């Protein structure tokens with residue numbers, strides 16, 4: 001499994017993560033920030049634990065994020 005973390009309030013809405021890992025990210029029409037699908041909010045940090053098959057796409061999204069607010073880590 002992997003854990004994806006998103007510090008949503010710092011998102012600038014560039015859409016890169018949505019383009020790179022569409023299964024896990026969507027752009028919000030309400031505030032122009034992206035949303036981590038199935039992410040749970042804890043003090044502004046949204047986290048989702050998902051399957052290893054999403055690892056590469058989300059690592060690439062994290063690398064592409066201009067403000068470096070996506071973190072991807074392997075968990076057991």
Ligand code: SF4
Pocket residue numbers: 010011012013014015016017018033034061064065066067068069070
């Ligand atoms: S790549 Fe980063 S800044 Fe751009 S929409 Fe995704 S989380 Fe927001």
